[in-house]
Each structure stands twice: as C-alpha cells, then as structure tokens.
Amino acid sequence: MKKLVLFAFLILLGAHDMYAQEFKVITSVESIVPNGLGRSRIINALEDKDYQEYTSVQTDEDNTRNKSKRKDIRVKNFEETKLLNFYNLGGIRFQNIAANDALLTSMINDMVANGWELAFVTSAVESDGGKPDGKGIFITRYIFKK
Secondary structure, three states: OHHHHHHHHHHHHHHHHHHOOOEEEEEEEEEOOHHHOOOEEEEEEOOOOOHHHHOOEEOOOOEEOOOOOHHHHOOOOEEEEEEOOOEEOOEEOHHHHHHHHHHHHHHHHHHHHOOOEEEEEEEEEEOOOOOOOOOOEEEEEEEEEO
C-alpha cells in the first residue's frame, strides 16, 4: 500500500512538473561601435508582462483593437549590469570580451544556482547596412526555464 501511494505521488509530481514550466529571458547587448563610444549591458526585467494585454486581433470582419498604449508596455523595473564595449580607440579589445564572458558566466551560474536551467541561447548582430554608419550591436538572449 505504501508503495502504491508513493508511486501515485511521484506520478502526480511528474505530471505537475511537466506542465508547470516557467521561462525567463535575459538579454546582453554588446556595442560594436568603434572608438568605445557605445554602451554594453546585461538587461534583466524584474516585472512580468502579459502579452495578451497588448495584443489585438485583425480579421476581415472585425478589427478588435487593444486600447493599451505603447508606453504601457515599457518595463520600469529592471536590472542593468554594465559590460565593456568590444572596441576602443585601438580597435577590438580582447580583454573586454574576456571580461564580458566572465560577467555573463557569473550571471548564468547565479541563475542555475537559483534553480533555472539554460534552455536556449540566440544571438544576432546589427552592423553597417550598406552605408558606413559605424554603429552596431551584438545582442544575445539567454532563455532559462524551471
């Protein structure tokens, strides 16, 4: 009987874990602006938003518009961790890249220590789009789950 109760408890616990997942996105933005003029940061939102509050439905028969304003979407409570820029007056600074790696590693280790699992990492670069504007960013999104 005890084994049956324990088995049922484990099944319920497994079913609960299967459906009760939470995700968290943390973004790093690293400047690739020459001469060290850009800003580089790790951004972590400290408040949740419900995307449905800012979603509207568009159909041929009905245009149900959401009345929320763009300013309502902004998150005012977030952590901003400084990172170093990839470039300075001398060009690429490999020490800066290593320093950023150390900070990002610390952030990931902290998230894992707090029960999060790194599920996905995605990144992109925006740089000169045809005309030399000398601006760009390297953005990486770290998607955690628990």
